Amino acid sequence: MPTPVQFMQPYRALKVKAVLDDAAAMQCREVTYQVQLTHYFMMNWTAGTEQMNDFNAVTSGGSKHNAWFQANRERIRSAAMGKGAPADYEAALKWAVRSGKIHNPTQASIQTYADQHLGIDCSGFVTNYLIANGLKPDTHETKRNTGASSYFNAGKAVNDPSAVRQGDLLVWMTGNHVKTDPGHVTVVDSYLPQSRVGGNMRVVEATGAAGANPKLLDSMYAVEQIISKGSGGAPAMILVVKRHGVSGSRVCVIRP
Numbered sequence: 392m393p394t395p396v397q398f399m400q401p402y403r404a405l406k407v408k409a410v411l412d413d414a415a416a417m418q419c420r421e422v423t424y425q426v427q428l429t430h431y432f433m434m435n436w437t438a439g440t441e442q443m444n445d446f447n448a449v450t451s452g453g454s455k456h457n458a459w460f461q462a463n464r465e466r467i468r469s470a471a472m473g474k475g476a477p478a479d480y481e482a483a484l485k486w487a488v489r490s491g492k493i494h495n496p497t498q499a500s501i502q503t504y505a506d507q508h509l510g511i512d513c514s515g516f517v518t519n520y521l522i523a524n525g526l527k528p529d530t531h532e533t534k535r536n537t538g539a540s541s542y543f544n545a546g547k548a549v550n551d552p553s554a555v556r557q558g559d560l561l562v563w564m565t566g567n568h569v570k571t572d573p574g575h576v577t578v579v580d581s582y583l584p585q586s587r588v589g590g591n592m593r594v595v596e597a598t599g600a601a602g603a604n605p606k607l608l609d610s611m612y613a614v615e616q617i618i619s620k621g622s623g624g625a626p627a628m629i630l631v632v633k634r635h636g637v638s639g640s641r642v643c644v645i646r647p
Contacts, residue, residue: 392524394557395580395595396609401477402428402511403607407484409496424498428480429605431597432473432510433573445508446471449483452490460486465531471508474515474534476522483509511607514539516597517560517576524558526647539563539574542645548627549644550620555582561594561632561642567624569643579644580609592632602635610635 404425411422435442449471453460460467463482469475470483484501487493493504518537521527527537543562549555556579563575577596585591590611597607615638616631627643634640 393520395520395578396593398520398523399516399595399607399609402480402516405477405481405484405505407481407488407496407501409488409501424496424501426484426498426502426505427605428477428505428509428511428607430506430510431512431599431606433512433599434472434474448492449487449508452492453486459489469531469534472515472535473510473512474518475511476519476534480505480509511597513576513597514542514574516595516607517542517578520578520595521647539576540569540571542576542647543569543643544645545626545643547645547647548620549646550628552614552617552628552630553584555579555584555592555644557581558647560645560647561630562645564629564641564643566641567626567629577642590633594634598635600635600637602637615639 405428407424407426408421409424410419412419432442434446437443450467453464455461463486466475466479466482467486470479484505487504488496493500514537515534518527518534522529522533527533542560549559559579561577561579563570577594580593580595583591590613592612592614593609594612595609599606603610613633614630615633618625618629618631620628629641629643632640632642
């Protein structure tokens, strides 16, 4: 089963096949380009928004008579919503090539298209990670409809800082309540109870935070304070962390 960091790597090495017209050899040949998913994307279904325009751009052009599009339609839609697995993004990019949205496909032009139209949100990454590890059903509905705040469950909270382990989730809190509209969720790759320069918790996340570059990344968090369950009404242990240079985020540790 992949670790969080291992699961992130395919998003940085998406493989997209295209036909190259080799004039020198006077033949066409298939080549595979490798591009990265680097942007954050949170779907907004309001007509006229940039997100809605991107969704329409990525999913348009297919018909019921196009067998390849119909076979891959749901994968393309999941990617266009910011909720896809690596294979979903590869399908969306392959569709952009096949449908002519990317003229004269090259590594640079496919990367530009991905940067302009595709990204992933926090729950999209976490949900697909859990699916890959057999902890969630592998359905398009699960990918699309599992929001960040839904991962908070006081009954599954880790309340001992020494027990935090790889694969645990960090769910954002506002005070003693789960953060919503939007919430945020990340996955722990490693945790050291003692302090370390630069942080003591390695976390993988998709985030729109200004200090995060790229927006899908692994980074170090520094635990600044540990608030025990019940202290001040806390429903579970809350860690106050510094991330991307900013202090004060409150997170609960949830074991999925």
